[in-house]
Amino acid sequence: MTALLKVAPALERTVLAVPSIHCAGCMSKIERGLGVHAGVASARVNLSARSVTVEHDHSLDAHDLVHALAELGYEAQARRDELAPRLSAARPLLAPLAVAGFAAMNVMLLSVSVWSGAGGSTRDLFHWISAAIAVPAIAYAGQPFFRSAWKAVRHGSTNMDVPISLGVLIATGLSLYETVQHGEHAWFDGALMLLTFLLIGRVLDAMMRDRARAGVDALLSQAAQGAMVVGGSGGLTWVEASKLTPGMVMRVATGERLAADGEIVTGASRFDQSLLTGESAPIPLHTGDAALAGTLNLEAPVDVRVSHAGHDTTLAEIARLMEASTQSRSRYVRIADRAARLYAPAVHSLAALTVVGWLIAGASLYQALVTGVAVLIITCPCALGLAVPVAQVVASGALMRAGIMVKDGSALERLAGVDRALLDKTGTLTLGRPLPDPAALLALAPDEAAVAIALASHSRHPLSRALGASLAKWNLAAAALKDVSESAGEGVFARWQGLEVSLSRPQGGGATMAAALRIEGRPVRLIPFSDRLRPDCGSALAQLDRLGVECSILSGDRPAAVGEIALQTGLTAQANARPAEKQAVVARLRASGRKVLVVGDGLNDGPALAAADASMAPGSASDVGLQAADLVFVQDSLIALPRAVRAARRTMAVVQQNFALAIGYNLLAVPLAMAGLVTPLVAAVAMSASSLIVVANSLRLVSAAK
Amino acid sequence: MTVLLLLIPAALAIGGVGLAAFFWALRNGQFEDPDGNAARILIEDEE
Numbered sequence: 001m002t003a004l005l006k007v008a009p010a011l012e013r014t015v016l017a018v019p020s021i022h023c024a025g026c027m028s029k030i031e032r033g034l035g036v037h038a039g040v041a042s043a044r045v046n047l048s049a050r051s052v053t054v055e056h057d058h059s060l061d062a063h064d065l066v067h068a069l070a071e072l073g074y075e076a077q078a079r080r081d082e083l084a085p086r087l088s089a090a091r092p093l094l095a096p097l098a099v100a101g102f103a104a105m106n107v108m109l110l111s112v113s114v115w116s117g118a119g120g121s122t123r124d125l126f127h128w129i130s131a132a133i134a135v136p137a138i139a140y141a142g143q144p145f146f147r148s149a150w151k152a153v154r155h156g157s158t159n160m161d162v163p164i165s166l167g168v169l170i171a172t173g174l175s176l177y178e179t180v181q182h183g184e185h186a187w188f189d190g191a192l193m194l195l196t197f198l199l200i201g202r203v204l205d206a207m208m209r210d211r212a213r214a215g216v217d218a219l220l221s222q223a224a225q226g227a228m229v230v231g232g233s234g235g236l237t238w239v240e241a242s243k244l245t246p247g248m249v250m251r252v253a254t255g256e257r258l259a260a261d262g263e264i265v266t267g268a269s270r271f272d273q274s275l276l277t278g279e280s281a282p283i284p285l286h287t288g289d290a291a292l293a294g295t296l297n298l299e300a301p302v303d304v305r306v307s308h309a310g311h312d313t314t315l316a317e318i319a320r321l322m323e324a325s326t327q328s329r330s331r332y333v334r335i336a337d338r339a340a341r342l343y344a345p346a347v348h349s350l351a352a353l354t355v356v357g358w359l360i361a362g363a364s365l366y367q368a369l370v371t372g373v374a375v376l377i378i379t380c381p382c383a384l385g386l387a388v389p390v391a392q393v394v395a396s397g398a399l400m401r402a403g404i405m406v407k408d409g410s411a412l413e414r415l416a417g418v419d420r421a422l423l424d425k426t427g428t429l430t431l432g433r434p435l436p437d438p439a440a441l442l443a444l445a446p447d448e449a450a451v452a453i454a455l456a457s458h459s460r461h462p463l464s465r466a467l468g469a470s471l472a473k474w475n476l477a478a479a480a481l482k483d484v485s486e487s488a489g490e491g492v493f494a495r496w497q498g499l500e501v502s503l504s505r506p507q508g509g510g511a512t513m514a515a516a517l518r519i520e521g522r523p524v525r526l527i528p529f530s531d532r533l534r535p536d537c538g539s540a541l542a543q544l545d546r547l548g549v550e551c552s553i554l555s556g557d558r559p560a561a562v563g564e565i566a567l568q569t570g571l572t573a574q575a576n577a578r579p580a581e582k583q584a585v586v587a588r589l590r591a592s593g594r595k596v597l598v599v600g601d602g603l604n605d606g607p608a609l610a611a612a613d614a615s616m617a618p619g620s621a622s623d624v625g626l627q628a629a630d631l632v633f634v635q636d637s638l639i640a641l642p643r644a645v646r647a648a649r650r651t652m653a654v655v656q657q658n659f660a661l662a663i664g665y666n667l668l669a670v671p672l673a674m675a676g677l678v679t680p681l682v683a684a685v686a687m688s689a690s691s692l693i694v695v696a697n698s699l700r701l702v703s704a705a706k
Numbered sequence: 707m708t709v710l711l712l713l714i715p716a717a718l719a720i721g722g723v724g725l726a727a728f729f730w731a732l733r734n735g736q737f738e739d740p741d742g743n744a745a746r747i748l749i750e751d752e753e
Binding site for chain 2: 023024025027028045046047048049091094095098099102105106109110122129133
């Protein structure tokens with residue numbers, strides 16, 4: 001690692017996020033393309049992280065590299081610092097797993113000979129070799145459990161790691177004593193096998209969460225947020241959002257988001273505030289009007305004088321609200337730890353009872369203690385420790401294949417209990433982006449559609465992109481255009497077969513969004529754009545209803561717009577809700593005993609998402625929404641909602657079965673142990689058998705997301 | 707019996723070599739980009 005990271009002092013290292021890398025071809029194209037670029041020493045693509053690490057000299061900076069990548073055909077962004085070194089949850093567990101696995105196999109080999117009758121000095125020798133392997137291995141590989149158990153005990157609580165750690169430590173201690181005393185039984189194999197099984201469960205769990213997090217990271221806009229600032233001489237320089245100060249003038253191009261709150265000094269445009277307020281209709285703003293950070297400029301470039309930046313913006317206010325509500329969720333106690341609260345005292349008192357019982361029956365202190373310890377070893381919760389993680393790993397994997405990413409380990413537990421859902425309107429029930437009216441598109445003649453595609457491909461305006469994407473499904477060849485020019489705020493103009501053609505803003509500019517397709521000598525075609533309900537909205541809501549989840553709309557949009565959607569979906573609705581009000585609604589419902597699921601995408605939903613029992617966001621959500629939500633679904637269809645709820649409930653059913661299996665195993669094994677009949681061989685067989693049964697039962701969840 | 711004195715150290719040594727190799731791989735960034743490593747095999751060498 002260190003050898004790779006060492007950089008010659010003359011070189012700089014820049015990490016760029018390139019979301020569109022997806023195959024070996026992209027990798028070699030980028031590495032070779034950048035490699036021959038002047039000033040670049042080396043370029044290495046990381047496909048898992050969708051990023052490129054470039055070593056280069058001081059003549060280049062991140063912006064030059066973004067340009068170089070754009071020439072190669074890849075959209076790239078310099079990575080935000082805080083996102084770059086994201087720690088993997090699985091990596092630190094790999095080394096302990098390798099050590100535990102290695103030691104378990106070797107000790108098991110020696111144990112088999114002892115079980116098959118090795119005696120006398122041979123058995124002593126084997127026990128000593130086992131001890132030499134097992135004691136350092138347990139000290140190293142057991143650390144994840146010991147640390148977590150110690151943390152719980154210090155805070156006066158208990159979790160699953162407490163009985164695990166106690167079992168492992170006591171088994172090791174007893175085995176060492178037996179080895180020194182030339183005794184018959186050593187339990188090193190059982191202790192190591194337990195650690196190996198449990199570490200496998202944790203590594204799988206961590207890997208699944210790493211993958212979900214990587215998926216969500218890919219959706220987050222990894223661009224350093226900032227703006228082009230107009231300097232004194234009229235020149236433009238790029239300034240990061242955190243370095244913007246009030247008084248600076250930002251030039252905001254069409255399709256860009258504002259990096260700070262401000263006042264428009266020149267120009268006029270329409271702004272999409274849906275992520276901020278939930279309002280779906282774009283708002284026209286003119287010179288002198290205030291524009292908010294996070295809103296999207298739709299029409300024409302404007303100059304905005306910064307009035308608030310950084311911590312004073314509306315965005316920062318929402319972040320503060322969210323921080324307060326995340327704390328209430330961190331009080332949730334996971335089901336495995338709740339089980340441990342009952343389990344640990346039960347098995348520990350059983351072990352104590354056994355010692356007392358044998359003493360009363362007249363056994364020696366040594367014999368009574370050994371039997372008591374055998375009870376602790378046999379009840380060491382191997383199957384119980386696997387019951388939850390394995391079920392969740394399998395279910396999360398199934399959901400991920402269905403396009404739903406589970407970000408948080410306890411999310412499925414919380415989602416399973418949900419009986420009330422609050423849905424945001426813009427971007428959640430609806431797609432949250434303007435789509436051309438299909439009827440107007442069907443009315444276009446084929447050559448008109450071909451001209452429209454060609455014109456739309458020359459503009460990055462949101463309406464042009466939506467039109468291009470919709471027409472692309474028709475598989476039309478784009479018409480050949482000449483003299484193409486785009487005029488900001490007006491449209492795209494060109495010549496086609498000698499005729500003047502254009503795709504532009506319709507005259508008059510009414511309340512509805514529309515684009516006008518003009519072809520010289522033909523009537524003007526008006527294409528209206530509107531936001532539409534997600535596909536399968538009706539059936540998804542019906543399924544949620546059947547699952548016993550009562551839904552309603554909670555939106556920040558105007559009552560008229562919300563009312564229309566409420567009518568279409570048949571849900572009750574609350575409009576004009578500000579972020580703090582949404583959060584208050586969630587708190588009120590939770591206080592009355594409901595388990596609330598919030599589904600939302602905007603910045604304004606952030607506090608409600610963080611305050612709810614469980615939360616979901618579509619992949620198109622704002623960064624804030626993506627980070628606050630427990631689950632993220634990357635598909636247009638709303639069917640992801642009932643699918644996730646159903647999968648969560650099935651997972652919890654399997655977890656409960658697993659608990660029942662684990663407890664059933666204990667009911668069989670504990671009497672044997674109390675009677676003093678358990679040998680290391682019996683313990684090893686019983687532990688592996690119960691673990692395998694639990695894993696096999698969990699594997700039934702492979703189809704949980706169907 | 708004497709064969710054990712040979713076999714046990716041999717078994718442990720072989721296992722230990724495997725463990726050491728895994729640790730070497732872990733420290734040298736072999737697990738940094740599993741998807742990329744799978745794709746890299748398809749990249750043709752430059753002529």
